[in-house]
Each structure stands twice: as structure tokens, then as C-alpha cells.
Amino acid sequence: MEVSREKLARYPFTSEAAEYIKARGLFLSDFEKPEFQVVVERAEERIREALEKGVVSYRGDVVADVEILSFPLALALVNSIQDNFLKHRYALAESERARRILANEEPRVVLEVARDALGWKARFVGSKLMYDYALDLGSYLEVASVFHHERWKLVNRPVKDGYVYLTSREFTRLIAEGIKGIIEDEIEASPRGRLPPKLGEVADRIRRLLSEKRPASEVTEVVKGRVVVEAFPPCIKSFYQALLKGEHLPHVARFAITSFLLNIGVEVEEVVKLFTRIPDANERITRYQVEHIAGLRGSKTKYTPPKCETLKTHGLCVEGGRFCGRVKHPLTYYRRALRRFGRVGEREKPELSEEPIQEVL
Ligand code: SF4
Known part of the structure; x- marks a missing residue:
């Protein structure tokens, strides 16, 4: 045809x-x-x-x-x-x-694009339940893994016979991500x-x-020169660079960079700005989460970043920490590196009272 x-x-x-x-x-x-x-x-x-x-x-x-x-x-x-x-x-x-x-196309065309462009197996389920489309589990897991909101987690989705059920809006959002x-x-x-x-x-x-x-490529511009990006440990630097490019990060990485920046003196507002470079970021939710980690909401606990051991467990340490000497905590790396950059004493040494990672980001 x-x-x-x-x-x-x-x-x-x-x-x-x-x-x-x-x-x-x-x-x-x-x-x-x-x-x-x-x-x-x-x-x-x-x-x-x-x-x-x-x-x-x-x-x-x-x-x-x-x-x-x-x-x-x-x-x-x-x-x-x-x-x-x-x-x-x-x-x-x-x-x-x-x-x-796609949002204005008939289901037939939406399915053709999903099949022809992405090779997905999907079908229109019409008025059944409250969903419009069913997408095969494998394709769903592959594409939805970049989203971190609770609603994309498989446990929160209806799944039947190897198919995940989605609203029309969710399905086109996934197709766009694949595209x-x-x-x-x-x-x-x-x-x-x-x-x-x-x-x-x-x-x-x-x-x-x-x-x-182009967005400012150095956090020093974002945070008015108070921090030294070159002194960031490799793990935090990689999270930071991903955010500058507007890329999604896993939950633990988002928690780590947020708490790290807040602990070295970056303002809540500036951290929020960094996260809203992610194209589909919701500023209101991001602000709430950053304020929570900063200790301004909820339990009023100000969180510190996870230890190296925790980051290693989550596969987020860069090359097993071979660039980091024997540090056990990303903030320790930063403080030592700052000394090498001659910036010691510029700000107070942060307290390292690691709290368990909270499901806040
Ligand atoms: S050793 Fe620690 S500071 Fe260095 S990259 Fe790994 S997790 Fe980060």
C-alpha cells in the first residue's frame, strides 16, 4: 500500500x-x-x-x-x-x-507509527476499562525505564497477558520518547x-x-561562583553533566546530586533550576522534593548524600572509585579537592550524618 x-x-x-x-x-x-x-x-x-x-x-x-x-x-x-x-x-x-x-490521530495511525517506527507490539483496547492502548511488556520496560515518576513503575500499572495498559496520552508520550x-x-x-x-x-x-x-555549562555560573565544579567527585560530576544536557537520572543519582549541592552551599532555587533543564520536569514537584531534601519540609531533616558504598551498590560509582583515593563519601572528596584548588575554608565543613535514602525525588 x-x-x-x-x-x-x-x-x-x-x-x-x-x-x-x-x-x-x-x-x-x-x-x-x-x-x-x-x-x-x-x-x-x-x-x-x-x-x-x-x-x-x-x-x-x-x-x-x-x-x-x-x-x-x-x-x-x-x-x-x-x-x-x-x-x-x-x-x-x-x-x-x-x-x-499523534495526539490528534486515529488509533489506527498511532498504532502504525508505534509498529513501523519503533517495532512495538500494541493494540487499541478502546473503551475497555479506563485505558485506550495495550503495549507489550518488553517494549514498555525498555522505553519507560527513563521515567522516574511513580506512575510509570510497573507495579503501578495494570498488566494482563504480557501487555501494559495505557491511556492515549501515556501511549503517545511513550512513542515520543521512543522517537x-x-x-x-x-x-x-x-x-x-x-x-x-x-x-x-x-x-x-x-x-x-x-x-x-545554550544553557550555562558551568555550575559556577548557576551558583554565582560559590562552588568549584572541577572539585566535584566523578560520580557527582557525571550526574551534573547529565542534568545539564537535560537527561534523566535514576532516583538515587538525583537524590545524591541534590543533597550534595545543597550541602556545599547551593541554594534551593539554583538546584531547582538545574533540574528543570530536564524537558518534562515539573517545577512545582521538583521544588517540593528539593525543599524536602534541604530540610525545609516534612521531617525537617537536612539530608547528606549517600556514602560511596551506597553509590557503589547502585552502580553509580565511576570506575569503582579509582580516581578517588580512599574516600568513603563524595563530600570528603570535594573537601579534599577544594584544598588542592586552594579554596579551603571558603565554606564550613559539612556534617556527614548520612540519613537513609528517602523516596523523595
Ligand atoms: S569513590 Fe565515591 S566519590 Fe568517588 S566516584 Fe565512587 S562514589 Fe563517587
Whole structure:
């Protein structure tokens, strides 16, 4: 069955769209030709929208081919810039575009996208119970593992005969997450190398915009120079870098970095700001959780980060701690490293009264 170009324009990341694009036999140099100017403009617009709005628009008003071809061209432009923040941001903005379109599609189309793009086994369950779709357990576990909210945990989901039941909104959210992964892979696989002159100019404009839109890459900017990122222990540094890229972290890692930052003097507000870089973060819930760890709510206990032993048990220690000497606690590493950086005494030594990890983040 021939797929309409309108459908390919809506879902340009599917294998059908890839085949259609491949059949056109285009090279990057072809986009220098005047007839492709409109495609180049749309590709640049896609990336701009990703950086400025966090979502790529669906331009139903443009010729379907422009919408289809501008997608792989945008991927190639993003890949040529070789910037992880841009890659992640672009993939996320395209997946959000797909999520919004899917939200208005008939179940048949939603299932086709889940099957064709992601290889999922799913079915529409209609008005049964309060759910709309059932997704096979394996696919669910794979994609939902990045979400940390209680409601995504398998114990909180109805499961029957190897299928997990989901509302329409939840199902499209999962599809969007799967699509994000596909687009990140497609960016990596797209052609890279010296761009032809006109595309090089587009890439330069994107680089300039990127430098304006990129989040502060050092916590010293976020926390007004009170902390020294270079002195963070490897585990905390890796959590911190993941947050800067807007990536999800496991629960224990989120607890560890939150309590670590609060204990070295970072303000609640600044920690919240760091967490709200995660695209689907809920600021209100994040603030509540950070305030809880800071001892401003609930039991009023101010928590310290887990010991190295605990982080090792959870597989969060970096290379078995071989860069850390014999420290037993991430805060000890930081204090020692601060001495090496000549910043000792800048702030009081934190108390190490480790509390059990609480299910607060
Ligand atoms: S040894 Fe401790 S401080 Fe160092 S990376 Fe492992 S958990 Fe972190």
C-alpha cells in the first residue's frame, strides 16, 4: 500500500520516509541548487524552532516534499555542528512535534507509527476499562525505564497477558520518547563532513544561535561562583553533566546530586533550576522534593548524600572509585579537592550524618 506524502511529512523519521528520501538519490551538494532553497530554509527553521521553542512546528501548509526533505537535511546540519546539547535538543523538539500530531490521530495511525517506527507490539483496547492502548511488556520496560515518576513503575500499572495498559496520552508520550531515541541515532548516522558553501552559512547561523541559547555549562555560573565544579567527585560530576544536557537520572543519582549541592552551599532555587533543564520536569514537584531534601519540609531533616558504598551498590560509582583515593563519601572528596584548588575554608565543613535514602525525588 502506497503511503501518502502527507503522512511521510508528518512522520519523516519512519522507515517508509527514509526509503522515500533514499529513492530521491540526493546529496548534500544538491541542496545548493535554487529549487531546493525552500527546503534549506525549512531545515534551518526546524533547528531554530528546536532551539527557541523546544518544539518543531508541523507545517501542513508547505509542500509535503519540503517537509519531508527538510528533515534529513536538518539532521545533517545538526550532525555537522557536533554539539551534544544541540543534538539532544533537536531530537527532543522533533519528538514533541510527533507527539502533538499523534495526539490528534486515529488509533489506527498511532498504532502504525508505534509498529513501523519503533517495532512495538500494541493494540487499541478502546473503551475497555479506563485505558485506550495495550503495549507489550518488553517494549514498555525498555522505553519507560527513563521515567522516574511513580506512575510509570510497573507495579503501578495494570498488566494482563504480557501487555501494559495505557491511556492515549501515556501511549503517545511513550512513542515520543521512543522517537527521540530514533532521531538521536539518525543524527549520528547522517552525513557529516565539509558542508557546501550555502549550507555552511546556515550552519554558522545555527552556531551563533546555539551560543545564545545554550544553557550555562558551568555550575559556577548557576551558583554565582560559590562552588568549584572541577572539585566535584566523578560520580557527582557525571550526574551534573547529565542534568545539564537535560537527561534523566535514576532516583538515587538525583537524590545524591541534590543533597550534595545543597550541602556545599547551593541554594534551593539554583538546584531547582538545574533540574528543570530536564524537558518534562515539573517545577512545582521538583521544588517540593528539593525543599524536602534541604530540610525545609516534612521531617525537617537536612539530608547528606549517600556514602560511596551506597553509590557503589547502585552502580553509580565511576570506575569503582579509582580516581578517588580512599574516600568513603563524595563530600570528603570535594573537601579534599577544594584544598588542592586552594579554596579551603571558603565554606564550613559539612556534617556527614548520612540519613537513609528517602523516596523523595
Ligand atoms: S569513590 Fe565515591 S566519590 Fe568517588 S566516584 Fe565512587 S562514589 Fe563517587
